[in-house]
Amino acid sequence: xxxxxxxxxxxxxxxxxxxxxxxxxxxxxxxxxxxxxxxxxxxxxxxxxxxxxxxxxxxxxxxxxxxxxxxxxxxxxxxxxxxxxxxxxxxxxxxxxxxxxxxxxxxxxxxxxxxxxxxxxxxxxxxxxxxxxxxxxxxxxxxxxxxxxxxxxxxxxxxxxxxxxxxxxxxxxxxxxxxxxxxxxxxxxxxxxxxxxxxxxxxxxxxxxxxxxxxxxxxxxxxxxxxxxxxxxxxxxxxxxxxxxxxxxxxxxxxxxxxxxxxxxxxxxxxxxxxxxxxxxxxxxxxxxxxxxxxxxxxxxxxxxxxxxxxxxxxxxxxxxxxxxxxxxxxxxxxxxxxxxxxxxxxxxxxxxxxxxxxxxxxxxxxxxxxxxxxxxxxxxxxxxxxxxxxxxxxxxxxxxxxxxxxxxxxxxxxxxxxxxxxxxxxxxxxxxxxxxxxxxxxxxxxxxxxxxxxxx
Numbered sequence: 001x002x003x004x005x006x007x008x009x010x011x012x013x014x015x016x017x018x019x020x021x022x023x024x025x026x027x028x029x030x031x032x033x034x035x036x037x038x039x040x041x042x043x044x045x046x047x048x049x050x051x052x053x054x055x056x057x058x059x060x061x062x063x064x065x066x067x068x069x070x071x072x073x074x075x076x077x078x079x080x081x082x083x084x085x086x087x088x089x090x091x092x093x094x095x096x097x098x099x100x101x102x103x104x105x106x107x108x109x110x111x112x113x114x115x116x117x118x119x120x121x122x123x124x125x126x127x128x129x130x131x132x133x134x135x136x137x138x139x140x141x142x143x144x145x146x147x148x149x150x151x152x153x154x155x156x157x158x159x160x161x162x163x164x165x166x167x168x169x170x171x172x173x174x175x176x177x178x179x180x181x182x183x184x185x186x187x188x189x190x191x192x193x194x195x196x197x198x199x200x201x202x203x204x205x206x207x208x209x210x211x212x213x214x215x216x217x218x219x220x221x222x223x224x225x226x227x228x229x230x231x232x233x234x235x236x237x238x239x240x241x242x243x244x245x246x247x248x249x250x251x252x253x254x255x256x257x258x259x260x261x262x263x264x265x266x267x268x269x270x271x272x273x274x275x276x277x278x279x280x281x282x283x284x285x286x287x288x289x290x291x292x293x294x295x296x297x298x299x300x301x302x303x304x305x306x307x308x309x310x311x312x313x314x315x316x317x318x319x320x321x322x323x324x325x326x327x328x329x330x331x332x333x334x335x336x337x338x339x340x341x342x343x344x345x346x347x348x349x350x351x352x353x354x355x356x357x358x359x360x361x362x363x364x365x366x367x368x369x370x371x372x373x374x375x376x377x378x379x380x381x382x383x384x385x386x387x388x389x390x391x392x393x394x395x396x397x398x399x400x401x402x403x404x405x406x407x408x409x410x411x412x413x414x415x416x417x418x419x420x421x422x423x424x425x426x427x428x429x430x431x432x433x434x435x436x437x438x439x440x441x442x443x444x445x446x447x448x449x450x451x452x453x454x455x456x457x
Contacts, residue, residue: 076444093147114436116183123190239270303341304372374443
């Protein structure tokens with residue numbers, strides 16, 4: 001298959017190159033020509049390759065990386081400033097997330113996904129970046145965490161969290177999913193990391209164990225009735241978000257790493273079975289036993305989710321010390337979704353696609369959204385860092401240039417979330433029921449760290 005945007009990634013290997021079995025259970029080969037980890041590397045998957053070996057023009061490449069690091073760092077500061085200026089609810093705690101272009105609050109409903117994500121984001125920045133180690137940022141995170149502790153659960157002592165709350169914390173709506181609870185866990189675990197208060201970690205672990213029970217043993221507590229005509233399907237989102245939680249809880253914590261090691265392997269295996277069509281497509285939904293489903297549900301593709309799952313899997317491969325898994329993930333979860341998802345006419349990633357090229361039924365299928373582009377930036381830069389493949393770095397540049405040019409708002413700060421297919425702004429809001437202080441600053445923070453690490457090699 002030819003490359004995209006001037007890049008010529010390695011073509012998919014044919015069946016004769018495929019091993020009979022892989023531990024991930026997908027029958028897929030590692031990408032041909034992937035570098036093996038070098039001796040003396042400080043990561044089991046990090047190639048020990050010098051700048052001179054990697055680039056014919058070492059100084060030019062360093063200058064480009066340095067320019068992007070400065071650009072990303074400045075943008076992170078602007079984005080965080082937008083949320084600290086406009087989103088804090090000083091009366092009830094927590095955050096306003098329904099913000100117009102200039103930061104004005106247009107609705108004071110509080111979405112639990114976004115409350116948890118903003119607490120996590122503030123704590124993560126406070127913990128990882130010296131310039132964000134500011135008391136007011138931590139105090140706002142703690143106020144958000146206490147709001148969640150008081151109000152997030154619908155019927156304490158039960159664990160089910162609301163999806164939407166009123167400004168003062170009364171439940172409005174519940175989803176029959178695990179995602180509010182997942183972001184509750186992320187918030188509590190990060191609060192524990194920055195404050196040392198054990199009650200936050202206790203909340204995180206108790207909720208994690210509840211989610212694992214719902215997913216692997218008994219989903220009754222989610223409130224989903226069994227309907228005879230419903231397909232026994234699995235969305236990639238469930239094992240994907242669980243794998244991210246395994247990573248979150250296990251960071252620098254041997255006890256949690258050991259506790260959830262088997263779960264991490266289970267999640268990775270479940271994600272990898274979404275590679276279908278003889279390794280030529282990543283499908284959003286498959287049957288519970290890993291087969292393609294009929295109809296629109298089975299043909300549905302979401303490039304943003306595939307790319308996000310890709311970098312979750314890359315981190316899992318690093319934890320496992322598995323370069324073959326890393327190479328397979330780069331091929332199937334980075335390059336494959338990019339080839340199919342990048343809009344050849346206008347640039348940017350299409351939101352949804354049908355694997356057979358039929359018209360998707362989702363009205364927003366051809367829009368360009370902020371979060372898939374954020375995930376693509378992380379995925380390609382991480383793939384380059386871990387493999388040394390320059391094609392991945394050029395794909396990072398391609399996505400980042402489009403993203404900064406189209407989504408960034410130089411006048412009021414933060415990014416627009418919703419563009420038309422041609423890249424014009426469809427909605428001027430900066431936050432809403434699904435967009436908050438998370439994907440953009442997480443992308444910028446992770447890219448800043450990775451660019452800094454690359455420049456320091």
